Amino acid sequence: MSRTDLPGPDPALVDVTEAARWLDGRVLRTPMLHSPAIDRLVGARVLLKAENLQLGGSYKMRGGLFAVSRLAAAGHAGVVAQSTGNHAVAVALAAQRHDLAATVVLPVDAAPTKIARARAAGARVVLVGTSVDERLAVARRISDETGYPIVDAYDHPDVIAGQGSASLELIEQAERAGTPLDALVLPVGGGGGAAGACLAAAGRPIEVYGVEPVGCDSLGRSLAAGRPTPVTSAPTIADGLRPSCVGELPFAILRTRLRGVIRVDDDEIAEAFRLLLMELKVLAEPSGAAGLAGVLRLAEDGALRSAEDGSLPVLGAGARRQRTAGVVLTGGNVEAELVARLATPVRGREEVAA
Amino acid sequence: MSRTDLPGPDPALVDVTEAARWLDGRVLRTPMLHSPAIDRLVGARVLLKAENLQLGGSYKMRGGLFAVSRLAAAGHAGVVAQSTGNHAVAVALAAQRHDLAATVVLPVDAAPTKIARARAAGARVVLVGTSVDERLAVARRISDETGYPIVDAYDHPDVIAGQGSASLELIEQAERAGTPLDALVLPVGGGGGAAGACLAAAGRPIEVYGVEPVGCDSLGRSLAAGRPTPVTSAPTIADGLRPSCVGELPFAILRTRLRGVIRVDDDEIAEAFRLLLMELKVLAEPSGAAGLAGVLRLAEDGALRSAEDGSLPVLGAGARRQRTAGVVLTGGNVEAELVARLATPVRGREEVAA
Numbered sequence: 118m119s120r121t122d123l124p125g126p127d128p129a130l131v132d133v134t135e136a137a138r139w140l141d142g143r144v145l146r147t148p149m150l151h152s153p154a155i156d157r158l159v160g161a162r163v164l165l166k167a168e169n170l171q172l173g174g175s176y177k178m179r180g181g182l183f184a185v186s187r188l189a190a191a192g193h194a195g196v197v198a199q200s201t202g203n204h205a206v207a208v209a210l211a212a213q214r215h216d217l218a219a220t221v222v223l224p225v226d227a228a229p230t231k232i233a234r235a236r237a238a239g240a241r242v243v244l245v246g247t248s249v250d251e252r253l254a255v256a257r258r259i260s261d262e263t264g265y266p267i268v269d270a271y272d273h274p275d276v277i278a279g280q281g282s283a284s285l286e287l288i289e290q291a292e293r294a295g296t297p298l299d300a301l302v303l304p305v306g307g308g309g310g311a312a313g314a315c316l317a318a319a320g321r322p323i324e325v326y327g328v329e330p331v332g333c334d335s336l337g338r339s340l341a342a343g344r345p346t347p348v349t350s351a352p353t354i355a356d357g358l359r360p361s362c363v364g365e366l367p368f369a370i371l372r373t374r375l376r377g378v379i380r381v382d383d384d385e386i387a388e389a390f391r392l393l394l395m396e397l398k399v400l401a402e403p404s405g406a407a408g409l410a411g412v413l414r415l416a417e418d419g420a421l422r423s424a425e426d427g428s429l430p431v432l433g434a435g436a437r438r439q440r441t442a443g444v445v446l447t448g449g450n451v452e453a454e455l456v457a458r459l460a461t462p463v464r465g466r467e468e469v470a471a
Numbered sequence: 472m473s474r475t476d477l478p479g480p481d482p483a484l485v486d487v488t489e490a491a492r493w494l495d496g497r498v499l500r501t502p503m504l505h506s507p508a509i510d511r512l513v514g515a516r517v518l519l520k521a522e523n524l525q526l527g528g529s530y531k532m533r534g535g536l537f538a539v540s541r542l543a544a545a546g547h548a549g550v551v552a553q554s555t556g557n558h559a560v561a562v563a564l565a566a567q568r569h570d571l572a573a574t575v576v577l578p579v580d581a582a583p584t585k586i587a588r589a590r591a592a593g594a595r596v597v598l599v600g601t602s603v604d605e606r607l608a609v610a611r612r613i614s615d616e617t618g619y620p621i622v623d624a625y626d627h628p629d630v631i632a633g634q635g636s637a638s639l640e641l642i643e644q645a646e647r648a649g650t651p652l653d654a655l656v657l658p659v660g661g662g663g664g665a666a667g668a669c670l671a672a673a674g675r676p677i678e679v680y681g682v683e684p685v686g687c688d689s690l691g692r693s694l695a696a697g698r699p700t701p702v703t704s705a706p707t708i709a710d711g712l713r714p715s716c717v718g719e720l721p722f723a724i725l726r727t728r729l730r731g732v733i734r735v736d737d738d739e740i741a742e743a744f745r746l747l748l749m750e751l752k753v754l755a756e757p758s759g760a761a762g763l764a765g766v767l768r769l770a771e772d773g774a775l776r777s778a779e780d781g782s783l784p785v786l787g788a789g790a791r792r793q794r795t796a797g798v799v800l801t802g803g804n805v806e807a808e809l810v811a812r813l814a815t816p817v818r819g820r821e822e823v824a825a
Contacts, residue, residue: 148502150524169752170504230749394810395584398523398754398803435776453814456748465654 122401129370130319132274133281136183140282144178145171147283149290154396159412161295161421161440165393166287167447169401174234175357176447177270178455180279180309181207182214184268187275189215198222199252201306201357202231204270209240220259222252228271228356228402248350249307249360251332271307271364281313281419285358288317297441300421302326303338304407305378307360308367310447315374323443324376326463327338328411330386336363336371337378344368354383357448379411386410390459393446401460402451408444416440483724484673486536486628486790490537491636498532499525501637503644504800506752513766515529515775515794516650518748520641523755523803527560528588530801531624534633534663535561536568538622541629543569549619549707552576555604555660555711556585557802561592574613576606582710582756584804595804601715602659602704625661625718635667641797642671652773652797656680658761659690659732661714662721664801669728677797682765684709684740690717690725691732698722708809709757733765740764744813756805757813762798769796774804 150165168176177200185196185208194220198208205221212219212414219240223232223248235242245255260267269276284301291298301318305327315325323324327336332351339346339362347362363371381389389410393401401409415421421440504519523532529553539550539562549572552562552716559575566573573594577586578601589596599609623630638655645652655672657665659681669679682689686705693700693716701716717725735743740757743764747755755763769775775794 145505148524153526167752170502172507173754391807394754395807398528400748400752400754453745453749453754456814457811460807460814 121221129316132278133285133313133316136179136275136278137282137285139225140179140183140279143182143288146286147171147381149287149294150397150399152397155392155409156390159416159421159442161416161442162286163409163412164291164296164298164441164443165397165409166283166443166445167399167403168283169399169446173203173210174202174448174450175207175318176283176310177203177207177247178210179282180204180276181268182211183279184273184275185211185217187213188266188268189217194218195220195263196268197256197260197265198268198270199249199256200270201359201448202227203357205240206231206234206238206450208268209235209238213238218265220263222256222259222371228452229448230452234450243418244315245406249362269364269381271309271360272366274366274464275365277309277313277316277370279313280310281317283310283445284314284317287445288321289324289441291441297443299440300324300326300415300442302408302411302442302444304328304358304404304411304413304447305357305363306358306364308336308363308371308403310445311375312367312370314445315370325374326376326379326411326415327371328379328381330407331380331382333358334378334380335361336368337380339363339368340372340378355386355404355407357402379414381407381410381414385414387459389413394458394460399446400451401446402448405446405448408446409454412442412444430437439445481669486632487639487667487670489634490533490629490632491639494533494633494636497536500640501525503641503648504751504753506751509746509763512746513770513775513796515523515751515770515796517763517766518641518645518650518652518765518795518797519751520637520644520797521753522637523759523800524639525528527557527564527760528802528804529561530634530637530664530799531557533559533560533636534627534630535622536565538627539565539569539571539627542620543571547571547620549574549617550622551610551614551617551619552622552624553610554624555581555713556581557711557804559594559596560585560588560592560804562622563589563592564681567592572619574617574619576610576613580605580771582804584806586760588744588804601690607735623718625663625714626720628720631663631667631670631720631724633667634664635663635671637799638668638671640676641799645795645797649664650782650795651766652677653794654678654680654769654796656682656762656765656769656796656798658682658709658712658758658765658801659711659717660712662690662717662725662756664799665729666721666724669724679728680730680733680765680769681725682733682735682761684712684761685734685736687712688732688734689715690722691734692734693717693722694726694729709740709758711756712761733768735761735768739768741813743767748814753800754803754810755800755824756802759800759802762800766796766798
């Protein structure tokens, strides 16, 4: 983790606030959830923004709808998008709402439920390769042919502002509950959600962390290298976190504002998935569960311990109250087969394997 | 189904209102959830009260906490309860909050997660037989020996009022959203939740339905016989709906106020469980999913069709707006193994079986 200076209030918070105001009533105000059992495990208060319950099954609906609506208002008759899945679903649903044509480009190994949801919303679905470069090339060609603009999944200010509105809502819900956030944790694919979270948190003493699966750590490497650095993404159950490179605009925001990157492996993500399902009683997709996996890792590393425990006051300035970590549960679009496999307790799985 | 006259405002609504006011801030105000996919399947708007997210994992926390707190205020040093599981968990947690001793009597085949949750809250857990009569006999003996009062799971006005507060919250949440309920559907074990729902709906044009698993239909038989009538409960995945007889107090309320009883089988409950998990993204226990199974059956029978479809205006007086059905998702305490089994799509299970 690299320490960065927390910036003062940033003009771009205005954009998140504007997106949040526009989206109010157009997407769901998802609940902030909480589980005493998860608090005990983490050793801090954990407040979870249930964007898995959002329209379209993920927080991508926010950025997708905000961006597509502006394009519709500007007179465009269609849109093109590439995505590992949830942004495609969001753009498809947003285009349907505005009666626009939508073409979405997904990897050949996209989660079938995401492909089905995009098709159900009336989008033309094109399946191409497994890398973001392959998808982007096809998306650009379709955009050239049709004249429809690309709604980038991360490198787009409206998308980042829309995604940030989920974090802003959580920040405000936590404040209204009298338990303001000390930390805010988001999974990182292309970095749009984490960048939006940084903008949403600007001017408040909240440390924002990004979580990447081991081997899909483009953001971690990019921060170390000082520029966007692609990786050959390793296999992971978190299919939404596989983009091979963080976006340029997210990177420009994250490089000065992010408190740190947490790397988690599939076992940690699976454990977080089970906790969310069995204790919080909600279904997150593995990418959505990665945020909680990151909080569990932060707690293990001592970063969420409060000062009276004798630890360093990593969060806040030695305040003695209980630490509060916020997590955006970014999505819940997952295959039934994977749910069945992940829900099975580890002991049971070992018995089956033995 | 037997048609009953809707009563006017009832004095007992006052008790539900009082319980709701007292519980405000002491239990969670759970969210009202909604899924376009479920609406499409049902052909009506379905608003689901997510009491599976409630403290203790079920709406039983409401009645348990309300009743136990009054006993604590009256100077009792301990409480005794019998239950298929969730009421025991609720009483254990409530007793823990008031520093009272708690003994809870559960069937030997209770869901292990419910036994574990009651123990984790510090209760003494006694496992006895499989029928409510066996549990009640042991609970009465323990009550006699200790002098601690029994907090009955259904036959207790505070428990009914507390459970009813979940329905009242849903009724008010639906009204605030501009989509007032036409129907309200609750699963029936001992009948306390459904009785509380009837009290909560008093004075409003809301038809309340109870749902029972096939073979556990004590309420249905009791309504036909005109008096509480026990059944030898058949096996069902809805472990919370197995009480062999509806309570006397719930029956006295339900016999004049309930619109009808819907019987559903395990396949219908499993289908509702999957819909809740994969479309609404929440984990309900099978007993909690039974309410949605009942709504799906109501829809199949045409009871939720709107008048412009050419059907009889069963709900409301021929109003042309879309019908709205409310469902209380009563609980979410379920074994991981059962989740894995139920999450697997039916096609997949058939392939495995073939």
